[in-house]
Amino acid sequence: MAATRADVLSQVLTLIRLRGELVYSARLRAPWSIAFPKGAAHFYFVEMGTMWVKTLGAEPIAVNQGDMLLLPHGTGHQVCDHPATPPAEIGSLISGHFDRDKSVLDYGGDGASTCLVGGLFHFEGGSLAAIMAALPLVVHIPSEEGKTPDWLHALTHFLVKESREVEPGSSLMISRLIDLLVIRTLRTWAAGQTRPSSWVGALGDERIGRALSAIHAAPYHPWTVEGLAGISAMSRSIFAERFTERVGEAPLHYVKRLKLTLAADMLASGGLRVTQAAERIGYASDAAFSRAFKAQFGYAPSEASQRQDGSGSKPGRGVITSSP
Numbered sequence: 357m358a359a360t361r362a363d364v365l366s367q368v369l370t371l372i373r374l375r376g377e378l379v380y381s382a383r384l385r386a387p388w389s390i391a392f393p394k395g396a397a398h399f400y401f402v403e404m405g406t407m408w409v410k411t412l413g414a415e416p417i418a419v420n421q422g423d424m425l426l427l428p429h430g431t432g433h434q435v436c437d438h439p440a441t442p443p444a445e446i447g448s449l450i451s452g453h454f455d456r457d458k459s460v461l462d463y464g465g466d467g468a469s470t471c472l473v474g475g476l477f478h479f480e481g482g483s484l485a486a487i488m489a490a491l492p493l494v495v496h497i498p499s500e501e502g503k504t505p506d507w508l509h510a511l512t513h514f515l516v517k518e519s520r521e522v523e524p525g526s527s528l529m530i531s532r533l534i535d536l537l538v539i540r541t542l543r544t545w546a547a548g549q550t551r552p553s554s555w556v557g558a559l560g561d562e563r564i565g566r567a568l569s570a571i572h573a574a575p576y577h578p579w580t581v582e583g584l585a586g587i588s589a590m591s592r593s594i595f596a597e598r599f600t601e602r603v604g605e606a607p608l609h610y611v612k613r614l615k616l617t618l619a620a621d622m623l624a625s626g627g628l629r630v631t632q633a634a635e636r637i638g639y640a641s642d643a644a645f646s647r648a649f650k651a652q653f654g655y656a657p658s659e660a661s662q663r664q665d666g667s668g669s670k671p672g673r674g675v676i677t678s679s680p
Contacts, residue, residue: 376534379475379515380459386467389436391443396476399537400425400435401512405470411493412436422499423510427539428479429490435471445647459519465648473512477534490629495545505544511537565589567599571611576637579611619645623660630657 363661384390384407390597392398400409402423410416411431418441427433434443439495444463453463499505502507512534518529558564567584584607599607615637622628628636634645634657649657 375478376531376538377472377476377478378459379519379520379534380454380461381465381516382461382470382472382474384437384461384470384472386437386470387441388464388470389434389438389441389443389464390449391445392447393435394432396431396478398425398427399534399541401473401476401508403471403473405468406437407470408436408439409471409494410436410439415494417494417496419423419496420499422504424497424499426538426542426545427493428495428497428538429583430478431493431494437464437468456545459516473516474538475534476517477538489589491542492673495541497541497544497548507540508537511540540656549582550577561598563590563595563603564599564602567595567607568603571614574613575611578638579608581607612648614654616649619657620653620660621651623657627660634655 357449384405398420400407402419402421404421404422407419408416409419409425409427411433419424436443446507449461449463454461497508502575515537518526518533535538558568566661567588568586570584571579582592582595584599585592588595590598596607599610603610605613619633619637622633623630630646631642637645639645639648646657653660
């Protein structure tokens with residue numbers, strides 16, 4: 357069952373093409389607060405001390421030593437010693453506080469210290485908006501009484517090492533290590549969801565996980581609720597209720613959205629025409645496909661190749677390395 361869950365997660369992350377960009381260390385002393393603009397997704401691992409993270413539309417979150425955070429949506433956010441501390445924009449700190457050679461951000465006053473490893477990454481692909489809706493604004497993996505899991509310690513250690521000791525292939529190594537870090541964090545988070553409300557969290561439910569695995573293994577199959585209930589060894593009504601509760605949408609609505617997501621990715625890559633994509637995912641007419649596609653993504657299928665990040669523009673690059 358663990359392999360099944362991992363396979364679904366791998367399939368989805370492959371579809372949206374996770375791409376790691378940058379890693380850095382930060383040495384921060386209270387009072388400090390840093391604002392990051394909308395653009396790249398971020399991760400933070402707190403090596404020492406504590407901090408808070410603030411995102412639009414959510415309450416501030418206290419983060420302790422050994423905790424891991426993902427901010428997957430690329431929304432603007434703040435990290436700080438206290439929610440009331442006024443923030444400085446990251447762009448204004450680059451020239452005076454960021455050592456490009458060592459990839460170290462050194463900033464703050466003369467108070468308590470916080471040390472963290474931070475990084476930037478992107479989810480790409482025409483399916484971005486639909487897939488990312490399943491994740492919360494902040495994915496928080498608390499430590500176990502400050503103890504860092506072996507996998508997290510190992511990945512962050514090698515990330516920092518590669519960022520400080522630049523050698524041939526370092527950029528690719530950093531990108532791949534960030535990939536591993538993000539995937540492992542999502543897997544840990546999904547496994548800990550006691551009341552999941554998205555496909556990611558539902559991977560921890562063995563029976564619903566079977567249905568998700570079957571759907572992702574054969575997304576173009578003409579699935580029925582009865583067929584998926586049989587795979588899950590449940591009655592039709594109980595399966596439909598449990599799937600909707602765990603995943604956050606009805607089974608066939610999930611199947612439809614996945615098919616449209618796959619069509620968006622195929623069209624974005626330029627491999628198929630609109631008519632071919634419609635036929636591939638089971639639509640009898642281009643018009644019906646176009647209506648469903650536009651209702652899902654907010655733009656016509658013919659525009660998909662210009663909207664590879666799901667928003668009509670390419671995501672921003674790493675703000676830490678940008679010019680001040």
